[in-house]
Amino acid sequence: xxxxxxxxxxxIGTIALKEAADHITSARMHxxxxxxxxxxxxxxxxxxxxxxxxxxxxxxxxxxxxxVAHAPLPSFxxxxxxxxxxxxxxxxxxxxxxxxxxxxxxxxxxQPIYRDAVLFGKFLGGLIVIGIALLTLWLLMTGIGxxxxxxPPSGDDIARGLAYLVATLFYAGIWLALAxxxxxxxxxxxxxxxxxxxVWLVLSVFWSMLAPLIASIVAPIDPDxxxxxxxxxxxxQDISRISPATLYxxxxxxxxxxxxxxxxxxxxxxxEGALVGAPLSTGQSIVLVWPEIASMVAAMLILFxxxxxxxxxxxxxx
Amino acid sequence: MSPIxxxxxxxxxxxxxHKAVDGVELTVSEGEVVGLLGPNGAGKTTTILMLLGLTEAxxxxxxxxxxxxxxxxxxxKREVGYLPDAVxxxxxxxxxxxxRYTARLGGLSADEAERRIAEVLEKVRLAQVGDRRVxxxxxxxxxxxxxxxxxxRRCRVAILDEPxxxxxxxxxxxxxxLIGDFxxxxxxxxxxxxxxxxxQSICTRVALFNRGRIGFTGTVEELSSRVADSGFAxxxxxxxxxxASLAADLPGVxxxxxxxxxxxxxxxxxxxxxxxxxxxxxxxxxxxxxDAHRLALGEAYTRYxxxxxxxxA
Numbered sequence: 129x130x131x132x133x134x135x136x137x138x139x140i141g142t143i144a145l146k147e148a149a150d151h152i153t154s155a156r157m158h159x160x161x162x163x164x165x166x167x168x169x170x171x172x173x174x175x176x177x178x179x180x181x182x183x184x185x186x187x188x189x190x191x192x193x194x195x196v197a198h199a200p201l202p203s204f205x206x207x208x209x210x211x212x213x214x215x216x217x218x219x220x221x222x223x224x225x226x227x228x229x230x231x232x233x234x235x236x237x238x239q240p241i242y243r244d245a246v247l248f249g250k251f252l253g254g255l256i257v258i259g260i261a262l263l264t265l266w267l268l269m270t271g272i273g274x275x276x277x278x279x280p281p282s283g284d285d286i287a288r289g290l291a292y293l294v295a296t297l298f299y300a301g302i303w304l305a306l307a308x309x310x311x312x313x314x315x316x317x318x319x320x321x322x323x324x325x326x327v328w329l330v331l332s333v334f335w336s337m338l339a340p341l342i343a344s345i346v347a348p349i350d351p352d353x354x355x356x357x358x359x360x361x362x363x364x365q366d367i368s369r370i371s372p373a374t375l376y377x378x379x380x381x382x383x384x385x386x387x388x389x390x391x392x393x394x395x396x397x398x399x400e401g402a403l404v405g406a407p408l409s410t411g412q413s414i415v416l417v418w419p420e421i422a423s424m425v426a427a428m429l430i431l432f433x434x435x436x437x438x439x440x441x442x443x444x445x446x
Numbered sequence: 447m448s449p450i451x452x453x454x455x456x457x458x459x460x461x462x463x464h465k466a467v468d469g470v471e472l473t474v475s476e477g478e479v480v481g482l483l484g485p486n487g488a489g490k491t492t493t494i495l496m497l498l499g500l501t502e503a504x505x506x507x508x509x510x511x512x513x514x515x516x517x518x519x520x521x522x523k524r525e526v527g528y529l530p531d532a533v534x535x536x537x538x539x540x541x542x543x544x545x546r547y548t549a550r551l552g553g554l555s556a557d558e559a560e561r562r563i564a565e566v567l568e569k570v571r572l573a574q575v576g577d578r579r580v581x582x583x584x585x586x587x588x589x590x591x592x593x594x595x596x597x598x599r600r601c602r603v604a605i606l607d608e609p610x611x612x613x614x615x616x617x618x619x620x621x622x623x624l625i626g627d628f629x630x631x632x633x634x635x636x637x638x639x640x641x642x643x644x645x646q647s648i649c650t651r652v653a654l655f656n657r658g659r660i661g662f663t664g665t666v667e668e669l670s671s672r673v674a675d676s677g678f679a680x681x682x683x684x685x686x687x688x689x690a691s692l693a694a695d696l697p698g699v700x701x702x703x704x705x706x707x708x709x710x711x712x713x714x715x716x717x718x719x720x721x722x723x724x725x726x727x728x729x730x731x732x733x734x735x736x737d738a739h740r741l742a743l744g745e746a747y748t749r750y751x752x753x754x755x756x757x758x759a
Contacts, residue, residue: 134520142550150538231534235592237500238528239551240520444500445491 139241140249147253151219152260160215161261167207168265174198176276187407188386190285193273194292195384204269205380208296209373210332213303215261217324219254220307222317224439229317234444247439251308251432258300262293284386287410292383295417298424299376303328305431312435312442331371339368358393365392372427375420382417390416448475450509451603451634452497457506459492466492468658469506474636474651479629481645482638484655490638491531493655494607497636498528510603524552527596531608533588537581541572541591544580545598552599559598566594570624586617593624604628606637610644622648678717680738683709687731696721709735 151157178198179189197203202210224247227233237243266289270281281289306327310320343364350356368374378391386407390398408416452474459467467489474480482490495501497508499515499522508515515522535544542563549559567573570590580588589609596604606625610618626648628635639645645652646666654662654669662669677698682689689710690701698715705711712718719738726733 133518138520138553139551142547146547150536153538230536231530231532232536233534234495234500234528234530235533235535235548235595236551238498238523238526238530239548240523240553241551242519443495445495 134240134242136242136244137248139239139245140252143245143249144252144256147223147250148256148260151253151257156218157215157257160211160218164208164211164215164261164265167202167211168204168269170201171197171204171207172269172272174201175204176273179277187282188285188288189277189279190270190273190281191288191384191386193269193277194289195380205292205384206377208265209299209376209380212258212296212300213328213332213372216254216258216300216303217307217321217328219257220250220304220311221321221324222311223250223254223308224311224435225315225317225320226311228315237444243440244436247308247312247432247436251304254304254308255297255301258304259297262296262300266293284410288383288386288413291410291414292380295376295379295383295421295424298421298428299372299379301428302372302424302431305428305435309431309435309438312438332373335368335371335373339364339371342367361393369420369423372424375424379417379420379424382413386410386413388413391420448477450474451476451478451511452636453507453509454493454497455507457493457496457508458504459489459496459501460504465658467496467503470658470660472653472660472663474634476634477629477632478651479625479635479637479649481649481652482636482655483640483642483645483652484638485640488640488655489658490655491607492658494528494605494636494638498522498526498605525601526603526605527599527601529589529592529596529604529606529609531611532585533592535580535583535588535591537579540577540579541583541587541594542567542576544591545595548595549598554598562598562600563594566597569597569627570594571620584617586613586620589613589617589621590624593621593628596628601633603634603636606635608639609637610639610641618644677713677715678738680712680714680718680722680736681705681709682712682722682726682736683707683734684726684731685734687726687729689726692725692729693718693722714738 172193175193175196175198178196179192194204197206222229224233227236227246236246270289274280303324307320307324310323311317314320314323343360346367347356347360347363349360369378382388382391386409387405389402389408414421450473452472454470454472457467457470457472458465470489470493472480472493482493484490492501496503497510497515499508499519502516510522511525513521515526535541536547539547545563545566546559549563554562563576564573567576570593572587572590572594575583575587580591583591592609604625609625610621613621622644625635625637629648629650635648637645637649649666651663651665652669653660682693690704693699693701693710693712696714696718699718700713702711702713717738719736723733723736
């Protein structure tokens with residue numbers, strides 16, 4: 129087979145930067161960011177009050193700012209896990225079908241670039257914007273933390289915070305890839321937005337209710353066999369992990385709480401010799417959640433690949 | 447003889463059981479302006495998309511400047527400009543910004559792009575509104591901006607799909623004038639339209655499309671001479687006799703519509719007036735009027751597709 133001439137990445141930067149510029153100035157981005165900022169503000173207010181009251185002696189105050197919740201407000205991490213998919217869907221739901229509807233697709237594809245560059249560029253443009261938004265939020269949280277707590281963040285705070293940001297970006301990437309996949313398959317932007325939102329609702333809200341039901345069917349408990357309880361727990365964990373929200377929740381809890389040692393059950397034998405409550409290093413926490421991070425990257429790549437294959441085979445008439 | 451720039455052989459494309467393009471053969475030489483004529487759904491756009499490599503042909507081969515657009519898309523795209531039907535631009539950007547974007551995609555340096563953009567906007571008479579958002583442009587202005595993009599890229603071949611579709615007569619003339627300038631500048635142009643007068647004024651050759659096939663290829667003069675032999679338009683009015691059934695028996699006659707004034711419109715391969723008059727009188731009718739004129743190019747063009755449609759049916 130003859131090799132294709134030129135790079136499939138030619139033009140990707142131009143498309144990504146245009147997409148990013150379009151998103152940053154778009155009304156939908158402003159709306160979702162406003163929502164994120166309001167909830168982030170509420171979450172940090174609650175976290176600061178909680179930290180002052182309970183964990184003022186923690187060595188990881190800036191991580192606590194992200195992870196601690198003050199009822200009834202959720203923590204910043206939980207809020208991000210719920211709302212970030214909305215931002216990603218808002219940026220991706222009309223990425224491809226919008227070009228067809230504006231009748232710009234055939235004109236763009238008639239330029240000396242490969243189709244690859246169009247889809248990669250759109251995905252990258254969305255990720256750049258989400259990355260900027262996340263970094264801004266994190267810096268804002270850190271700045272507010274410095275003001276209210278009167279302390280600078282430690283090296284570990286920054287390292288874990290950055291690792292958490294990268295994991296969050298992968299999580300957002302899943303939803304962005306899903307939205308782009310729908311925008312490739314479905315021609316009407318409203319339908320693709322609804323389809324992506326439906327998947328988000330099922331996986332983020334209803335999955336936690338469905339997973340125990342499925343687990344009890346897949347691995348029923350035998351009252352005479354205590355191991356079946358454990359088997360059902362493992363089944364529940366595996367089924368729950370189909371939802372990116374579960375994976376992200378596990379990553380968040382491990383990275384933002386250095387004392388966390390496992391996302392699953394811990395047996396007494398495993399704790400022998402351990403210094404209970406002693407923090408893990410950043411590297412150790414990352415190793416613990418590596419499977420979750422790898423799963424999120426894999427999900428993102430699978431969804432993007434679906435969009436890529438469909439787009440490559442698509443008839444371009446507009 | 448000028449070198450061949452576009453060459454399509456046995457081009458076929460089906461969508462399910464519907465054959466959109468059926469064995470199209472087409473050659474276009476350097477510097478030619480060739481018109482693809484045919485009604486909507488005749489296969490013109492699908493052929494163009496296959497020529498551009500935007501749609502894969504089921505069978506047949508395409509060569510643009512000696513290259514296969516499906517296998518060597520970048521080389522072909524560098525040399526070929528495409529203006530789709532109702533070209534789309536980013537409404538939130540100005541005309542200049544839209545051109546700047548495609549210039550960057552085409553790999554032009556910023557300085558070179560700015561120089562060319564200023565030059566081509568002047569040429570298509572959009573320099574005054576180049577910084578206005580495209581959302582405020584009329585359809586004619588958008589089409590001219592599309593032509594500006596082709597000029598900016600300095601393509602050797604321009605493929606224009608229904609460029610005058612939806613334009614008012616003045617905008618149509620402006621656009622055709624600009625397309626004519628392309629040819630004077632040495633560009634090879636392939637333009638599709640369902641309107642004969644659009645291509646008649648600028649094309650050196652035409653290819654008549656119908657139901658996915660090319661039924662006629664030749665110069666406009668060749669098409670005209672074929673038309674000259676193609677018949678007469680006859681209008682007849684008579685009282686006391688059914689003209690439609692009377693004329694239907696005559697060989698080479700197609701009965702058309704009846705006007706509100708009661709005149710029947712007939713299309714005939716020869717001047718049937720004497721025979722028609724004789725039959726009206728023999729049938730006891732009273733002839734009120736009987737006129738005939740040779741079919742104009744446009745009428746013949748319409749008739750060609752009507753007849754082709756009847757044959758297919």
